[in-house]
Amino acid sequence: MISIDRVTKKYGDFTAIENLSMQVPEGSIYGLVGYNGAGKTTLLKSVAGVYGICSGSITVNGKNTFTSPEIRQKMFYVPDEIYFEPFSTIEKMAKLYAGYYPGFSFSTMDKLCGVFKLDKKAKLNSFSKGMQRQAEMILGMSTMPDVLLLDESFDGLDPQKRNLMNGMIVDYVAERNCSVIISSHNLHEISDICDRVALINGKNIVLDCSVDDVSANRCKFRLAFAEEKTQADFSGFDIKKFKGDGKIVTLSLRGNEEENEEKLRQMNPLLLEKFPLTLEEIFLEEMEDSDYDFKEIFS
């Protein structure tokens, strides 16, 4: 169990995260989403014990990750920017990691290299970005971690490797009851493999819920009316987003989906369509101002 309790991290005058709390139980894969520079990497590095935090506490099974080396031996962090020593190979890196992680399994590493078809004697710096990421993931899984922290780890992977990686993470978690935090911009992927998702919007978490409940209490409707409508006609609703051009209106509403639908039907629309919101749409709604008409700039 990873417990992040009221954590604040500042760089000089700049506050990256403030009073942030979340918990990741065992066997859970937690998706961390947020805009560029929202504080995802800061949070992951703080959990990994790379950064000391200014206030609050981060513990894994009750032990502070910054001050307890023994807990870090059960934890693996895959950074966004991977660095390998010049001339190193998967085999050499494995020996290095085995010295630090008591649980390191060479047989797991061999098998995974076979699955991903990576040559463990080849120089890592000759690998492409996606291959380096696979190599680092293979090494990480071979340390048999209880906590896995992945920062944009699906970046640069081809669809087939992505699929393999997804399967590897899900199976590992099911088998070893590991806790995982994944930061990603691929919201589609997060909804595929994660069971919970947290949305960081500048220093703090604005949405923290199970992936199945993401679209609960919000729904998108598209309506068409015989006469023109403006936003004022929908004053009885909790509107999150309104887009209208005369007779056709698209609405994002909060509140009970069925009640909203019933109320909308009473306005006698010619057409009523209902769409559950995807994680991507919720992300865009929370971020606001993401719609911009670039036509004006380019014309």
Next chain:
Amino acid sequence: MITVDKQSRVPVYEQIKNQIITFIRLGIYPADSKLPSIRQITSETSVNVNTIKKAFAELELAGVIYTVPGIGSFVSKKALDNEAVTAKVKREITDAFRTAASLGVSKEEVSEILNKIYKEGDK
């Protein structure tokens, strides 16, 4: 006001085409009225211009809309009787009834739902 579901299995140009047909059927775009421009739909949906052009081209080929160069696209006079428009509706209704049948819904239950919906419309 066209919306596109990029995760849908229905091709994007098909989604755009279907929506324009629906709006024509509902009378929101009456005969000879001007359709939103391709450029406008691009801005609204962030879909590639050529994809939208393809949807418009197919509608034009089917005779549902016509284009006046330099001005825009308009709804054809007889769009409502157009085969492409009526075929779409029939296809959708057939699909819906097939789904009902495969879900084990009886003919009586279907007509019960049908009566209820049409009654609501009369109010």
